[in-house]
Amino acid sequence: MGACDKCIVNRGARDQSAGGVEIGPGLTNTDFTVALAGNPNTGKSTVFNNLTGLRQHTGNWPGKTVARAEGVFTHRDRRFKLVDLPGTYSLLAESADEQVARDFILFGRPDCTVVVCDATVLERNLNLVLQVLQITSRVVVCANLIDEANRKRIALEARVLEHELGVPVVPTAARRGQGLDHLTEHIYEICVGKLVPQPVPVEFDAELERAISELATELEREYPGLACARWLAIRLLDGDERVEEAVRSGELAQLVIGQGREDRGYEARLTEGKS
Amino acid sequence: MSRSDEILRRAGELREQVGPGLHERISGALYQQSAAVSHASVRITGKARVDWDLIADKLLTSRWLGYPIMVFGLVAVLWVTIAGANVPSGWLFDGLFWVHDKLEAGFKAAGAPWWLTGFLINGVYRGLAWVVAVMLPPMAIFFPIFTLLEDVGYLPRVAFNLDRVFRWAGAHGKQSLTMAMGFGCNAAGVIACRIIESPRERLLAILTNNFMLCNGRWPTIIMLATIFVAGSFSPVWSSLAATGAVVGVTLIGVVLTFVVCRVLSRTALKGEASHFYLELPPFRRPDVLRVVYRSLIDRTIFVLGRACVVAAPAGGLIWLLGNIHVGDASLMAHLADALRPVGWMMGLDGIILVGFLIAIPANEIVVPTIIMGYLAGSQMTELDVSNTGELFHAHGWTLMTAVCVMLFSLLHYPCSTTTWTIYRETGSVKWTLWANLMPLGIAIVVCIAVANIWRMVG
Amino acid sequence: MATTMNKLQAGQRATVHGLGMQGGLRYRLLDLGLTPGTVVERMMSSPSGDPTCYRVRGAMIALRSDDAALVEVEV
Numbered sequence: 033m034g035a036c037d038k039c040i041v042n043r044g045a046r047d048q049s050a051g052g053v054e055i056g057p058g059l060t061n062t063d064f065t066v067a068l069a070g071n072p073n074t075g076k077s078t079v080f081n082n083l084t085g086l087r088q089h090t091g092n093w094p095g096k097t098v099a100r101a102e103g104v105f106t107h108r109d110r111r112f113k114l115v116d117l118p119g120t121y122s123l124l125a126e127s128a129d130e131q132v133a134r135d136f137i138l139f140g141r142p143d144c145t146v147v148v149c150d151a152t153v154l155e156r157n158l159n160l161v162l163q164v165l166q167i168t169s170r171v172v173v174c175a176n177l178i179d180e181a182n183r184k185r186i187a188l189e190a191r192v193l194e195h196e197l198g199v200p201v202v203p204t205a206a207r208r209g210q211g212l213d214h215l216t217e218h219i220y221e222i223c224v225g226k227l228v229p230q231p232v233p234v235e236f237d238a239e240l241e242r243a244i245s246e247l248a249t250e251l252e253r254e255y256p257g258l259a260c261a262r263w264l265a266i267r268l269l270d271g272d273e274r275v276e277e278a279v280r281s282g283e284l285a286q287l288v289i290g291q292g293r294e295d296r297g298y299e300a301r302l303t304e305g306k307s
Numbered sequence: 308m309s310r311s312d313e314i315l316r317r318a319g320e321l322r323e324q325v326g327p328g329l330h331e332r333i334s335g336a337l338y339q340q341s342a343a344v345s346h347a348s349v350r351i352t353g354k355a356r357v358d359w360d361l362i363a364d365k366l367l368t369s370r371w372l373g374y375p376i377m378v379f380g381l382v383a384v385l386w387v388t389i390a391g392a393n394v395p396s397g398w399l400f401d402g403l404f405w406v407h408d409k410l411e412a413g414f415k416a417a418g419a420p421w422w423l424t425g426f427l428i429n430g431v432y433r434g435l436a437w438v439v440a441v442m443l444p445p446m447a448i449f450f451p452i453f454t455l456l457e458d459v460g461y462l463p464r465v466a467f468n469l470d471r472v473f474r475w476a477g478a479h480g481k482q483s484l485t486m487a488m489g490f491g492c493n494a495a496g497v498i499a500c501r502i503i504e505s506p507r508e509r510l511l512a513i514l515t516n517n518f519m520l521c522n523g524r525w526p527t528i529i530m531l532a533t534i535f536v537a538g539s540f541s542p543v544w545s546s547l548a549a550t551g552a553v554v555g556v557t558l559i560g561v562v563l564t565f566v567v568c569r570v571l572s573r574t575a576l577k578g579e580a581s582h583f584y585l586e587l588p589p590f591r592r593p594d595v596l597r598v599v600y601r602s603l604i605d606r607t608i609f610v611l612g613r614a615c616v617v618a619a620p621a622g623g624l625i626w627l628l629g630n631i632h633v634g635d636a637s638l639m640a641h642l643a644d645a646l647r648p649v650g651w652m653m654g655l656d657g658i659i660l661v662g663f664l665i666a667i668p669a670n671e672i673v674v675p676t677i678i679m680g681y682l683a684g685s686q687m688t689e690l691d692v693s694n695t696g697e698l699f700h701a702h703g704w705t706l707m708t709a710v711c712v713m714l715f716s717l718l719h720y721p722c723s724t725t726t727w728t729i730y731r732e733t734g735s736v737k738w739t740l741w742a743n744l745m746p747l748g749i750a751i752v753v754c755i756a757v758a759n760i761w762r763m764v765g
Numbered sequence: 766m767a768t769t770m771n772k773l774q775a776g777q778r779a780t781v782h783g784l785g786m787q788g789g790l791r792y793r794l795l796d797l798g799l800t801p802g803t804v805v806e807r808m809m810s811s812p813s814g815d816p817t818c819y820r821v822r823g824a825m826i827a828l829r830s831d832d833a834a835l836v837e838v839e840v
Contacts, residue, residue, distance in 0.1 A: 073588040099501070122796040124333065126789075127504060152589060153823045154349055156798050158341035159334075180591060185353040193348035207594045236336045240329075243321040250317065254310050268318040270329060276318075279311045331784070334795035335802065338822070364818075364825075365809055373812035467827050471813040474829075480816075582790035582832060584797070587818060587825040 062104060062113040064223040067137055069164060070148030071157050072119035075176045078206040079148055080116045083216065100132075107216040112223070115142065121156075123163045124270070131274065137167050138260065139283070143223040146215070148174045151181040151188050151203065161197065165231035166263040171199045172218045179205040199229040233262070243269060255284050360590050367464045377465060381557070384452055386550040389529055392444035393546060399443065403436035426626055434622015437675045438614045441526045446610055449522060450491055451602035458593035462487060466585055476565040477572025479508040480583055486512075486564065489519035490557075493725040496521075497732055505581035510738060511568050513729055517721045517746050518560040518567070520553065523670035527716050528553050530674055534696040535709040552713070560717050567749070575741075617669040617724075625665060625672075625679050639680050653751060654711030654758030656703065663715065668723045673716065707761045711754045718750035766840045770819065771833035773807040777840065780804055785835035794836075798822040805838065 070076040084103025101116040117136055118129035137145055147164050149157035154175070164171055175188055194201045200218045204211030221227035236244060247265035252258055264284070267275040278284050322329065366372060407428060414424040456462060462484050470480035481503050489496025496516040503509040520528065532552030533545050572578070628639040636644075642664075643657030650656045658680035666672040678695060681702050699708075720743040721729065730739040773779055781803045784791050798821050799805070806820040816829045828836075 073586065121793075122334075122337075124330070124792065124796060126792075150589075155338075155341050155345035155822045156824050158344055159337050159796070159798065162337050162340060177591070180589070183592070185351060187350045187352045189348045189350065193344065196344040196347055207597065234336060234340055237332060239325055240332055240336075243325045247314070247318055247321060250314055254314065265318075266333060268315070269322050269325065270333065271322065276315055279314055282311070330792060330795060331801060335800040338798050338800050338803070341798075342822070361808075368809050368811055368818075370812050467816065467818065468811050468813070470811060470816050470827075470829070582786075582788075582793070583816065583827075583829050584790065584793055584832075585816070585827040586797070587827060589825075 062111040064143040067142040067145040074150040076148040151175045173201045175203045178203045198231040388449045390546040395444040399440035430623040430626025435619040438618035443610045446606045476568035478568045482512040489516040493521045494728040507578040515564045518564045531709045653754035770836035778806045779838035779840045782837040
């Protein structure tokens, strides 16, 4: 459980950060922010540990006793801040873990979100993947525990999965260090805008679909350029208080502004990427 | 009405219109698509002839074998830790105390004043050396084993098996996992309580985590068991006896945890049992080498850190208490005298209580403090198990004393690191006080009861 | 045949019809894939008889008998 990292006796070189503010050395000055999401028990921590090594720092999310781990990795001379989100089964319900994860992906606007899946229980894991795809298109699916899948005679057709989902899929066996290079490469490509995934939408029943479309259109009219309008519409229909608050407080406007800035950033990075 | 309010209002209207079961339909649609995608992208290339995972699960949860396997597992882990730690502890002890003697000689040769040599070498360094020698080997063995069990996926099966008992106690099945963690270190166990969602049940788990015998207290139990219970048995038997004592004391702690939870659930922490669901993850082949390597490094750093931060100062303090004289006796002697009556009631004595007081920062210090106290502040010479036994007997120890010390050690109060962690996790002074006073109260009552009954019967 | 999940026999399969409980657990179970139309298989029980483990979409989920009694299924 890694609880010893948080014990005050074992501070070592790490800083305790109660406010969720990164103060560890070397954790500022990063080019991109990457969120690491996934179901519990998918080997997400192994992916995190393998990518960030000792350059990690742990603390709490503000206001919650949910552990927060951040680390840094480098790829092609760019520095990526990796934020390990709590393991969650979905982003729909209201537990502290899920709120933290959802809020970060939605309002924290990471440059890329990696969803770690257990390749041996893919169906259940895809629930979270599909939800994340409703919020952002800058997603890489990490199909972890491929070695376990092989052991159980389960073969994952990664290309088919990519086609079905509309986002890149990278098979990995994180604890053996396999596949992680491909993962960082895809993360890089998404962050610099070289790769622009087109996620497949989720289809709901006719009546629900109509309601969602209507609300999404209204949201888009009010906040032009809002990319995750469908997701927000779904949450509003479900009575999600956090989203309602965001609508009321005008926080959604921030999302659009941020996106605009990022879009301009895409142009710049695209050019860089080509050179 | 502003635009946002309009949007919210419209959302409310649509919610009504769309009809019931909204959440089901959303989840249903998501899963329908998940299933379709998964179906298209996953192929079963062959059927493993034997489904070992299922066999393992059936075995671990079977009616007749389930519980015995768990108890056997506990005994096995303890035995491996205790027997395995024996020899390395001996080496560390010898090595570190060889350095101690050299340092002492060096200081004397350099003409250092007696109190400087005493404080630094006989106090601070001794405290450090003792804790490292005694704590490092068991921790370096136990934690990797525990992590391996965790990685393999065994612990959720334990929670699964024990849920019924936890329900009886008004607690949550996941508490078994926090208790398992507390077995290694109570502070880690308290932090692990975050996995329990309901605040009431989380508090129950936090308050009672102290009753799990942490690594810091094992050496006390082991030493006493080896001296008093194993007596003159050969080394193999004595480590079995030591294991038996630790198992016994642990089980007392476990039973007490359930009882206390049940009582609290009906009094101070009344409330509904929260809903229970648990995923039993597939069994995974753990990466043994990596776990062992990582665990060894982490544990070594932890113990060394603790030794410097806690044990060294405590060692210094013990030396000071033993060597600063007020009137005709040392401070230690004065304290011991003051506490003797209370101690006697509990089947202990004054020095033992002083030991427990000084050990508030770290349970490992109890035994060295007691030894120091009995040696009346003078040199702690080469001590091994048999000398210590003689020393204790010479100061009036009987089997009853040993039993009461073991019980008090199990029950008393959490170490200061754990107390601080409890405060940080609960954010409440009240509950932190509870976490200390409640176990202390129980410890006093139990010891008094045991002492009196023993004296009456014996 | 309509029944509830806790009444399934070992190894028996059934299709989920509806979730009768309210609140947090209902959402949790939906998140785990126990949606109407899902096929569940009853696996083993704890040595004390409760809780029981069910295979849901490839994963093993343990539920208490009281809660499983609120899940309507069709065998």
